[in-house]
Amino acid sequence: MKSYQKLATDIPQPTESYAEEESIDGKPPCLRKLSTWWLGVGLLMIVAGLLSGVTMWMLRQVSGSQHGQTPLEKCSAVPEPLRFDCYPERNVVVTKELCESRGCCFIERDQPLGSRSGVPWCFYPPDFPSYTLESLNQTELGMVGLLRRKVKAYYPRDIERLQLSVEFETDTRLHIKITDSTSPRFEVPLEVPRAMKKAENPVYSLEFSKEPFGLLLRRRASGAVLLNTTVAPLIFADQFLQISTILPSKFLYGLGEHRSSFLHSLDWSTLTLWARDVPPTESYNLYGAHPFYLLMEEEGAAHGVFLLNSNAMEVALQPAPALTWRTIGGVLDFYIFLGPDPNMVIQQYQQVIGFPAMPPFWGLGFHLCRWGYGTSNATWQIVKAMRNYQIPQDAQWNDIDYMEGYRDFTFDPEKFDTLPQLVEDLHKHGQYYVMILVWPGLTAFPDFSNPDTYQWWLENLNRFHARVPFDGLWIDMNEPSDFKDGSVDGCSPGELDNPLYVPAVLGGSLSAKTVCASAKQSASMHYNLHNLYGLMEAKATASALIQIRGKRPLVISRSTFPSQGRYSGHWLGDNRSKWKEMYWSVPGVLSFNLFGIPLVGADICGFSGTTSEELCTRWMQLGAFYPFSRNHNTQNEKAQDPVxxxxxxRTAMKEVLLTRYALLPFLYTLFHRAHLQGHTVARALFFEFPQDVITYSIDKQFLWGQSLLVTPVLEPGVDSVIGYFPRGVWYDYYTGSSLNSSGESLKMAAPLDHINLHVREGAILPTQKPGSTSWVSSGNPLRLIAALSQNASAWGDLFWDDGESLDTFERGDYSYLVFNVTQNVFTSTVLHANVEATYITVDVLSVYGVREKPSRVTVNGKENPFSYLDNQVTEPPQRLVCPSPAQRRPAPSPSHTLCSGSGRVMALSRGREFVAVRLSGWAVQKGRHFSLLLCCPLAAGLAPPSEPPVWELPRECLVLLPALHRACVPSGGNQERGRAVSG
Incomplete structure (x- = not known):
């Protein structure tokens, strides 16, 4: 008999049929000497055995027929992408008999499944019995209904009657909750808003299927079906809850925390949500649990779905496209957000879970750490070396090696005897100190669900702060992580530690490298609270820091759950010093901005393994644009700090950090918008260009806010990078040279000391002259960059306060300025001011995209000196081609100096005989920007480097410009623009 098996784990095989657990009374008979009596007994035993066999056979038939046998033609009619797994258990050899005992279809594939992915052999038939909607009544906020199951499910303790609650909370938010109608169940203790009245003009419509029960959610404007749960049965047992839906497109994001591309694959993949300590690896469940997804619909609209459930769960994706939620506890508590654009979806999600906290200004500076400094003096030497080279740094961190015997609230009196003096020195230089809190030895885990633990935590931190006045705290291993599986005494054999169904967790057990699920906590069992542990610790830690310091807290946590952005940031865990790991950090940063935790970044240069100079330089360039920027590595590896x-x-690293520090006013304003309105800080391109489907899969570039495009180099041995530019004008951040894109990918020069940054047309960026710390920078004048749109307008804003006080916006202790350019006039308007506004001055205004040199520039009615740099808008070619022989023109001389200075190879295309090269740079003779398309025989050996001082072109190179009078000329046919700089 053919069979298949899912990914092997340590989960015991479930019983095939509950009837088999029954036994026959086997009391021994009394001893008798009569042979006839023995014969009678033997006959009776035979009859009893036959009856037992018949009884078990009949029970098996009931088990197999309670859902009805499904004809083969019905099974074959189900398309493969729509086959929903009826036997998702792992470590079970699924046979036709087992499958059909559940009333499901069994169709063999060519190859048995050796992993958790692939078309299931055992799947639900179209008429599989589910719940029936028995009643549906109107309420003030929506509807309440009663669901009833007439046929028992195949999981024990299935719940016969369910309550359906539907609340039309806002015009763009729908709340659907399914729970036991008779007995209370665990629900996540998360503060969520309560609607006061029913939405008046919802942008959605909701329909119901009575039997089998199902929901059909549509977007009114387009008629698009966003949810359709009729495609597979609803199952609601005590320890197994499952609901499936069709998706309107394949563009799905979120569902963390995982190491994956930003856009999820729907090719039979499974995402597991159960907090786990493990170096980030593809397909593993990682540190946090975020049961939220964002989906881009076919016509550019977006919606999101949030399942408020903290139990172990998995989300199965399949190419229909479709999705199945499976969890082993709690209730099905869904929030659906209708957008209609991705930015609004994330704002609506955060209206439910809470907006992120405003970080201290210094928290946006550069942080430096490693495990293995060894002593406080060694740590201090790094700080001094960074100062000596004038490399920006705001915070110095220490890992567990500062502790005495690896005990919390202690520091080593010998190796770290000068730690208090180090912290004092940091404070004198306007810098800050952050230390780790973790349990690397024998541990009793604090129960942060108990309010009394908050006071205990505060008292211990307060005593320790009196000795070492730290400014922020790093809470690690709070999944919680255990070096053993469960308790030192093991876990119980009960159903909490050994549920019949275990999602696809790493290790196959809920207690793998963590606490026993049966561990008792104040709020509930760990079975229900495990995924909340990091959130609860972050909340307690932020509260303690506020009470100790009286200022905004900086807490960085490894384990996270929805709403945690209100209390902490996050770093992406124990990554490795590899190029692929650097790439993975970009989707990670983008995902956590979806989750409402914008203060996020990866360990720059990698935590484990040995980095290289090239890798670390490129990673420092990328990491300078993480919202949370920290370089950190492990012990026993070579140092990777900039010095x-x-x-x-070192110079390249310093320069990119200076660029970050110059942009801190812009970044700080983005965090204010996140705190006030739930905006993302780092965002995917499709957030700003939802109609451009090409952007849906881009996760090697990202935006800061609406207007700063970051294109890092993510591979070794290259001096160029390909970036996608959505339609519009984009300005080089450094030079102001502009590019008019119709929506295309372009190859850009990217020498080792350069990261490409571009400003979107219509934006005004507030920047500053950078200093060595955020405090020094904050006292410097502003330098505004206005990137004009094609109608010569631009807009920007600035939020400014003291950078550390609590609730400055709520108390009105801030300044807010709006900048605007229209009709050749720049204006700065103060919409709200406090004492901090008196320190805001503007030193330089740079206007990108000025078409002609101004005759004069006036400031407040008085003429002001200015400079004008002639630039152009480049019209990028769709492709480079070599001409026919009749079109070729000879170069002016056998060996002619083409250009010098900043010329760059913009694109390169090789054919069979020729190489086509687009060169862009500055002409020697005229000081004008040029763009040339050259076509040279491969035999000439033309292989121009990215930034040569001089290019010598052989005679055979043929120039395609129709009118060539000089070797370096401005590009023909392009609209010239320039950059006016007012000082």
């Missing part, structure tokens, strides 16, 4: 490298790499 550990040679002058070339």
């Amino acid at each position: 550990a490298f040679g002058s070339v790499a």
Whole structure:
């Protein structure tokens, strides 16, 4: 008999049929000497055995027929992408008999499944029995209904009667909840808003299927079906809850925390949500649990779905496209957000879970850490070296090596005897100190669901702060992580530690490298609270820091859950020093901005393994644009802080950090918008260009806010990078040179000391002259960059306060300025001011996209000196082609100096005989920007480097410009623009 098996784990095989657990009374008979009596007994035993066999056979038939046998033609009619798994258990050899005992279809594939992915052999038939909607009544906020199951499900303790609650909370938010109608069940203790009245003009409509029960959610404007749960049965047992839906497109994001591309694959993949300590690896469940997804619909609209459930769960994705939620506890508590654009979806999600906290200004500076400094003096030397090279740094961190015997609230009196003096020195230089809190030894885990633990935590931190006045706290291993599986005494054999169904967790057990699920906590069992542990610790830690310091807290946590952005940021865990890991960090940062935790970043240069100078330089360039920027590595590996490298790499790292510090006013304003309105800080391109389907899969570039495009180099040995530019004008951040894109990918020069940044047309960025710390920078004048749109307008804003006080916006202790350019006039308007506004001055205004040199510039009615740099808008070619022989023109001389200075190879295309090269740079003779398309025989050996001082072109190179009078000329046919700088 053919069979298949899912991913092997340590989960015991479930019983095939509950009837088999029954036994026959086997009391021994009394001893008798009569042979006839023995014969009678033997006959009776035979009859009893036959009756037992018949009884078990009949019970098996009931088990198999309670859902009805499904004809093969019905099973074959189900398309493969729509086959929903009826036997998702792992470590079970699924046979036709087992499958059909559940009333499901069994169709063999060519190859048995050796992993958790692939078309299931055992799947639900179209008429599989589910719940029936028996009643539906109107309420003030929506509807309440009663669901009833007439046929028992195949999981024990299935719940016969369910309550359906539907609340039309806002015009763009729908709340659907399914729970036991008779007995209370665990629900996540999360503060969520309560609607006061029913939505008046919802942008959605909701329909119901009575039997089998199902929901059909549509977007009114387009008629698009966003949810359709009739495609597979609803199952609601005590320890197994399952609901499926069709999706309107394949563009699905979120559902963390995982190491994956930003856009999820729907090719029979499974995402597991159960907090786990493990170096980030594809397909593993990682540190946090975020049961929220964002989906881009076919016509550019977006919606989101949030399942408020903290139990172990998995989400199965399949190419229909469709999705199945499976969880082993709690209730099905869904919030659906209708957008209609992705930015609004995330705002609506955060209206439910809470907006992120406003970080302290210094928290946006550069942070430096490693495990293995060894002593406080060694740590201090790194700080001094960073100062000596004038490399920006705001915070110095220490890992567990500062502790005495690896005990919390202690520091080593010998190796870290000067730690208090180090912290004092940091404070004198306007810098800050952050230390780790973790339990690396024998541990009793604090129960942060108990309010009394908050006071205990505060008292211990307060005593320790009196000795070492730390400014922020790093809470690690709070999944919680255990070096053993469960307790030192093991876990119980009960159903909490050994549920019949275990989602696809790493290790196959809920207690793998963590606490026993049966552990008792104040609020509930750990079975229900495990995924909440990091959130609860972050909340307690932020509260303690506020009470101790009286200022905004900085807490960075490894384990996270929805709403945690209100209390902490997050770093992406124990990554490795590899190029692929650097790439993975970009989807990670983008995902956590979806989850409402914008203060996020990866360990720059990698935590484990040995980095290289090239990798670390490129990673520092990328990491300078993480919202949370920290370089951190492990012990027993070579140092990777900026001062550990040679002058070339060190200088490149310093320059990119200076760029970050120059942009801190812009970044700080983005965090204010996140705190006030739930905006993302780092965002995917499709957030701003939802109609451009090409952007849906881009996760090697990202935006800061609406207007700063970051294109990092993510692979070794290259001096160029390909970036996608959505339709519009984009300005080089550094030079102001502009590019008019129709929506295309372009190859850009990217030498080792350069990361490409572009400003979107219509934006005004507030920047500053950078200093060595955020405090020094904050006292410097502003430098505004206005990137004009094609109608010569631009807009920007600035939020400014003291950078550390609590609730400055709520108390009105801030300044808010709006900048605007229209009709050749720049204006700055103060919409709200406090004492901090008196320190805001503007030193330089740079206007990108000025078409002609101004005759004069006036400031407040008085003429002001200015400079004008002539630039152009480049019209990028769709492709580079070599001409026919009749079109070729000879170069002016056998060997002619084409250009010098900043010329760059913009694109390169090789054919069979020729190489086509687009060169862009500055002409020697005229000081004008040029763009040339050259076509040279491969035999000439033309292989121009990315930034040569001089290019010598052989005679055979043929120039395609129709009118060539000089070797370097401005591009023909392009609209010239320039950059006016007012000082």
